[in-house]
Amino acid sequence: MKVIVASFQCESNSKTKMHPDKGDFEYFTGENIFKKLVVKNALKNAGFEIVPSIYANALPTGTVTRDIYDYYERQIIATVKANPDADGIYMYVHGSMEVDGIGSGELYMLKEIRAVTGAKPIIALTMDLHANITQELGNYADIICGYKTAPHVDQAESQMRAVNALIYCLKNGVRPFTYVQKVPMLVKGDTMLTANEPLLSLEEYTRGLERKEDVFGANLFFGHCWVDAVNTSASAVASARTEQRATELAKELADKLWSTRKEYKFLIEAESPEECVRRALAGKENRIFITDSGDNTTAGAEGDRTDILKMLIAAKPEKRCCVAGITDSDTVKALLNMEPGAPVSLAGLGAGAFKCRGKILGWAKEIIGNSVTVSFGKVDAVFTEKRSAFIEEGNFIKAGLDVTEYRVVVVKLGYLFAELKPFADRELFALSSGSSCVELSRLNLKNIVRPIFPLEDFEWKA
Numbered sequence: 001m002k003v004i005v006a007s008f009q010c011e012s013n014s015k016t017k018m019h020p021d022k023g024d025f026e027y028f029t030g031e032n033i034f035k036k037l038v039v040k041n042a043l044k045n046a047g048f049e050i051v052p053s054i055y056a057n058a059l060p061t062g063t064v065t066r067d068i069y070d071y072y073e074r075q076i077i078a079t080v081k082a083n084p085d086a087d088g089i090y091m092y093v094h095g096s097m098e099v100d101g102i103g104s105g106e107l108y109m110l111k112e113i114r115a116v117t118g119a120k121p122i123i124a125l126t127m128d129l130h131a132n133i134t135q136e137l138g139n140y141a142d143i144i145c146g147y148k149t150a151p152h153v154d155q156a157e158s159q160m161r162a163v164n165a166l167i168y169c170l171k172n173g174v175r176p177f178t179y180v181q182k183v184p185m186l187v188k189g190d191t192m193l194t195a196n197e198p199l200l201s202l203e204e205y206t207r208g209l210e211r212k213e214d215v216f217g218a219n220l221f222f223g224h225c226w227v228d229a230v231n232t233s234a235s236a237v238a239s240a241r242t243e244q245r246a247t248e249l250a251k252e253l254a255d256k257l258w259s260t261r262k263e264y265k266f267l268i269e270a271e272s273p274e275e276c277v278r279r280a281l282a283g284k285e286n287r288i289f290i291t292d293s294g295d296n297t298t299a300g301a302e303g304d305r306t307d308i309l310k311m312l313i314a315a316k317p318e319k320r321c322c323v324a325g326i327t328d329s330d331t332v333k334a335l336l337n338m339e340p341g342a343p344v345s346l347a348g349l350g351a352g353a354f355k356c357r358g359k360i361l362g363w364a365k366e367i368i369g370n371s372v373t374v375s376f377g378k379v380d381a382v383f384t385e386k387r388s389a390f391i392e393e394g395n396f397i398k399a400g401l402d403v404t405e406y407r408v409v410v411v412k413l414g415y416l417f418a419e420l421k422p423f424a425d426r427e428l429f430a431l432s433s434g435s436s437c438v439e440l441s442r443l444n445l446k447n448i449v450r451p452i453f454p455l456e457d458f459e460w461k462a
């Protein structure tokens with residue numbers, strides 16, 4: 001038997017004006033896709049012929065333009081057309097890819113694949129926990145498995161769950177059925193953490209369901225509030241041996257998730273940017289991190305806002321502070337060849353001194369451009385030529401900085417990544433404005449289906 005393997009992922013943020021180009025995608029073809037996907041051995045050991053298509057994965061960014069979408073999607077369709085005898089198709093997608101003029105990129109791709117293959121191949125998907133899944137998707141995919149952890153640490157396991165289910169169904173002649181149940185809630189992603197209750201128990205419950213012989217996927221999806229689309233919401237999805245079983249399970253999971261909707265709270269200090277700056281400068285801890293959540297580049301925002309930087313400069317702190325990194329290619333180009341100590345004047349920020357130049361790392365940890373750091377008194381600001389995310393110590397080192405020299409560090413993230421946590425004696429989550437603002441009421445979403453919790457408080461049952 002023959003199985004096609006492909007991956008096309010981009011988490012869209014429709015609030016930003018950016019669009020990914022080819023350079024934003026980590027891209028492999030043929031056997032090289034297995035540098036990024038872990039499913040090869042399981043399929044090989046099961047005796048399947050494997051047809052690798054492409055792997056294309058971008059840092060979260062804006063909506064995908066039609067030409068970029070077509071460039072990757074048509075390669076997958078070409079693989080499908082070239083292998084009309086495929087018995088199965090495994091695809092690793094995000095689930096919140098929004099394509100200009102199309103809507104859900106995943107749904108469109110599945111429809112196009114089925115238009116080529118008809119009903120024959122079993123299609124199994126692995127999806128991100130923050131997928132906005134259309135109810136229609138269940139008509140085209142037979143097995144859907146999602147991450148069960150936030151922050152995500154089970155990407156590999158989630159690939160294997162979907163592929164093992166695919167292998168089982170193909171070997172045993174099972175035609176699974178997938179049911180997608182929308183849940184009308186969009187709770188702040190940063191408050192929905194699976195290491196804590198109620199999600200710890202809920203996710204454990206879904207794992208228990210997946211151990212049952214007739215269940216091939218039982219998953220909760222939290223949705224992705226930065227796509228303004230009709231399919232934007234949480235959902236519960238079940239793949240099972242029969243339509244009835246899948247439907248019952250999805251509705252049961254949906255009701256369970258809905259019943260917890262009011263329990264999600266920040267576990268760290270989450271305050272206005274002004275209050276975060278005040279607390280950081282007054283704090284006694286050795287090093288305090290502020291995350292500028294409204295301008296979170298890992299959630300697709302531009303990373304170019306200077307609000308918190310201005311507050312720090314205006315406060316004339318005694319402590320050494322660092323804001324990393326602010327997307328500003330003009331400033332990088334203008335200052336790149338300066339000597340350390342040279343005076344610098346930047347509009348809106350005032351007079352400072354050039355500190356150093358450095359490099360920035362891309363999605364795949366390769367160098368993608370330059371950075372410059374300017375000191376405004378005790379506040380250092382790192383400007384980057386391209387959008388970047390300072391998620392670990394290595395980003396500071398590449399920029400020419402030592403993160404341990406600072407008492408206050410501002411980064412463009414939601415929660416700190418695990419790699420930065422050892423450097424933070426205290427973490428402040430700034431409820432700032434921007435394309436990745438976590439306050440649903442401030443996002444001005446026009447296309448999402450109402451009512452939706454927490455914008456409305458109402459009774460609901462699946």
Ligand SMILES: [Zn+2]
Pocket residue numbers: 128129130152
């Ligand atoms: Zn996610």
